[in-house]
Amino acid sequence: MKKCIDLYPLTIIRDPYDGKYSGGKYIAINESVNSISPYIDESEDVCKAWWEQKSKEYLIGIGNTAEEAQEDLYQKLMPKDESEKYLFLDFDGVLNTGNYQKRMKKEGIDANDEYGPMFDPQTVEYLKQIIDRTGCKVVISSTWRNEGIERMKQMWKDRAMPGEIYSMTPILLSTTFQDAINGELLSAPTKLAKPLEIDMWLQKHASKDARYVILDDEKILVGEDYYDHLIEINDQEGIGVYEVQRACWMLNDRPKKMTGEY
Secondary structure, eight states, rough: OOOOOOOOOOOOETTTTTTTSSSSSSEESSHHHHHHHHHHHHOOOHHHHHHHTTTTTTTEESHHEEEEEHHHHHHHHSSTTSEEEEEEEBBTTBBBBBHHHHHHHHHOOOOOETTTTTTOHHHHHHHHHHHHHHHHHHHEEEEGGOOHHHHHHHHHHHHTTTOOOOEEEEOOSOHHHHHHTTTTTHHHHHHHHHHHHHHHHHHHHHHHOOOOOOOOOOOOOOHHHTTTTTEETTTTTTTTTEEEHHHIIIISOOOOOGOOOO
């Protein structure tokens, strides 16, 4: 049975340049019309620059008819099983957002459970979209993993989170979970530890052809190789539409020569 992929929001337009830059008469993007308006309304130079940039960041459907463009987008969003895909996932600022905590506090709602701060339902939905569209495996890189993988798996189940926890990165710096959520792990050694933890995990568990994305609210990763896989998240908003699009593109459709995967 063919797996259904949610294409909402979906914008399909007639290419104003008739495929001059896109290669098709119609283009489809899993974004609102506002995101694509520069390609419609601006000068040709702006449109050309928009296409050259966005085609490197998003999955964009192309076709000679609107139906072909939509189907092309659908196929690009479908998980491709021939390669390993991993999502290294931070929690605070990625799933647990500042805006959600403020909103719950304003409404007088306790946004905590036995595991800690609750995740923003909207960011959880966006995480689900990434998992559904790419078939990636979730590897926890958050300091929450100090609580142990069994507790994290139980939390995943109790909170009805999408997919399942596949693994966790090794812990190079010893600390308590309370220290982590109090923000005491933002020192320079910790900022250097995370890329090493991810690298150790990849060397032990992944093939050289594996694709991976890192979602984190801190620009803590050093080195060009890691930065090329990092999607930095706004800690007040968490995962959004842009991050979904970029993660799917990086895991499904980005040319390997751009990721160092040879």
